[in-house]
Amino acid sequence: MFWCLRNKNILSFLNHTRKEIIHLLDLTCELKHAKKLGIEKTCLIGKNIALIFEKTSTRTRCSFEIAAYNQGAHITYINKTSQIGEKESIEDTAKVLSRIFDAIVYRGFSHLNIELLSKYANIPVFNALTNEFHPTQILADIFTMIENSEKKINNISYAYLGDARSNVGRSLIIIGAKLGMDVRIASPKLLWPSLDFIIACEKIAWFSGANLNFMEDPFLAVKGVDFIYTDVWVSIGESIQCWSDRIKLLMPYQVNNNLIKNSNNPIVKLMHCLPSFHNIETILSKQIINKYNYLDKGIEISEEVFKSSANIAFEQSENRMHTIKSILISSLI
Structure with missing residues (x-):
């Protein structure tokens, strides 16, 4: 050992x-x-x-x-x-x-x-x-990327779309910076991590050779990327009242077919730590979608994309x- x-x-x-x-x-x-x-x-x-x-x-x-x-x-x-x-x-x-x-x-x-x-x-x-x-989740995520790529780890690129302050968002930033990977974080500036955290991770990236980029444009973030990662827009323990503001901020970051096409990568893989609100088959998703009817095809990720062969979320789970x-x-x- x-x-x-x-x-x-x-x-x-x-x-x-x-x-x-x-x-x-x-x-x-x-x-x-x-x-x-x-x-x-x-x-x-x-x-x-x-x-x-x-x-x-x-x-x-x-x-x-x-x-x-x-x-x-x-x-x-x-x-x-x-x-x-x-x-x-x-x-x-x-x-x-x-x-x-x-x-x-x-x-x-x-x-x-x-x-x-x-x-x-x-x-x-x-x-x-x-x-x-959420370090145990992110270690599994990186392992899943390695399994689904022929590239060396430092040549793998991934884009995270959503609330970058979340435990998953912050953990993806840290581990990508540590491993010298190409990390793109696409989120409204209001949902970026603290400046102190970003600076600390940029220092790590400088030593490892990682490319660490924060941006507001989701389409720019996914260009040529190997993996697109998303997560629910409201975390465990946050009030359901948070959904209204998050939907307004994050709707442009929904992972859907239009976004996938803009990656210009026919073999791009989709990742999600689960659970996912891609349909109305759960109590919470029904509550949200009943209030926001235009989300009936999915919230952070569309049902069509989630059910596609590009989705490797269940591999992440295992x-x-x-x-x-x-x-x-x-x-x-």
């Missing part, structure tokens, strides 16, 4: 080197291949992992649980009904769990909470999503499990 990652937290990828991220991607490839062939070795027998989930989850929870089970580890799921932050401080929680478990996985709202957990825990802490970052397995093994053995 790559010794530098042993017992290392993953809160975002800001504090990881390019070599460390590449190691996780390479190990993911080995683990996925072994699972497909039925020759996977269990490396985490006897390990116990706490999952603290204050936000709902489908893909992330399933990925962590199955990754752990496949590797022989045990999972304890702790939901938002626990005493954390209400009857027991985060500091005390971290110290208690450190004496019982081998790792903590946290999914919640404020990034400060996971920073406090990692400060007071003496076991690895992994970010399964906070308002600011790869969550493989990349999480890589993280657990690298940190715990």
